[in-house]
Amino acid sequence: MGAGHAHTLYRHGHSPVHRLPPHCKLVAVLGFVLVVVSTPREALWAFALYAVLLAAVAAVARVPAGFLLKRLVIEVPFVAFALLMPFVVPGEQTELLGLSVSVPGLWGAWNVLAKGTLGVAASVLLASTTELRSLLLGLQRLRLPPLLVQIASFMLRYGDVITDELRRMSIARRSRGFEARGVRHWGVLAKTAGALFIRSYERGERVHLAMVSRGYTGTLPVIDEVTASRTQWAYASALPVLALGVCLLGWTV
């Protein structure tokens, strides 16, 4: 067990970006994404500037371009969707590489691609410089409903335990000569899922018992209070504030 705990997005490091408090980074990324989304799509140069801003952050965080680009592949479904738009959106037609495509469709595709890519890149940067654990602390600090933070913490803690249980059940199945092949065996897999649910549910009850035994009354005590100084907030706000400047220019020019 234990494999894949330090989720593959996180890249260990000690850069100034790594050291920023998680809630500052969360707010900064959220601000940046909001600004990007509200930029007029015709201001092509603005998007280029946003990309430059992100590249600067990546450089400060010492996250190599290759690492970042590889993790951008989660965006692929959106890209596929965006590439369809010029062909299916009705409107004025134009010629591109010998194909007839619609102009509003092209703008729509550009809009989704540019804003989506920038948003995903910012989030990947956040995730590669912040441990999942501190992200949760940041969310807690930002007054996200405590129940949500608790649920996320438990997923983080028990994800491995449950995958491990699933793996053991699969080994037990295979040791008795079972290989899942095709629809005929879905029944067995469904039963495994059911058994896994019951096991997890019972574990939940036992964990709850252990928590109550140590004084749990419904809220997790805040053990690590994350705090941020003015300077740290100022550093974190550099990205969204610069982006906002670009955005305002985009609307006026």
Added chain:
Amino acid sequence: MSTVQPAAAAPSLEVSGLAYAYPDGHQALFGVDLTVERGERVALLGPNGAGKTTLVLHLNGILDAGAGTVRIAGLPVEKRNLAEIRRRVGIVFQDPDDQLFMPTVREDVAFGPASAGLRGAELEERVTAALERVGMERFAARPPHHLSFGQRRRVAVATVLAMEPEILVLDEPSSNLDPASRRELADILRDLDVTVLMVTHDLPYALELCPRAVILGDGVIAADNRTQDLLCDEELMRRHRLELPFGFDPRSVAVPRP
């Protein structure tokens, strides 16, 4: 820390006339009487299904007594005392994965004292002290699921030690441990300066750690004696389905007199 000062002479644990039936009607306890003095280490023995775990769950009010009373250092286990009772009774459950539910070892050990309102430097001190007592201070920042089973069991002990309990209750502490981890845990438990009630099927372990033992059979305390005398009483042992490991002779072991 504690608001209610127990009378100086009150025993750590006082169970009297405790009876309990599960909601499905199955009666597990039929009037248990057990007193454990301050600083004593007592082994709770008994075959599978004797009601040991059921008894343990009464000690901190997880299960409500059908009849009878439980007192911890003089304080009755009742709804209005539950917070204080749970601080005084530290239960180490059998599966450390159930016990360790926080993302890092440090946070897990801090959970109990933080729930009781401790913060800052004082909290940090408690955590470090508890981890040092089980020799796990170097693992404070690790996630519990990255530790070996024996290490997890030790951290589980630290999580309750951090609450500075009046009585430490262990449900089968030596199960699933390799011989070296088993001995290391014994060394830790022997050096602790708290009252210990230890549920176990590991009779040599009981003999090694606990001068006194009680047998729970059919929901009542069937025997209460020096551990060595109990283990040497073959008739009694057979009656309660207790068997010594092959080749183990409790007479041949020199145990410190209580």
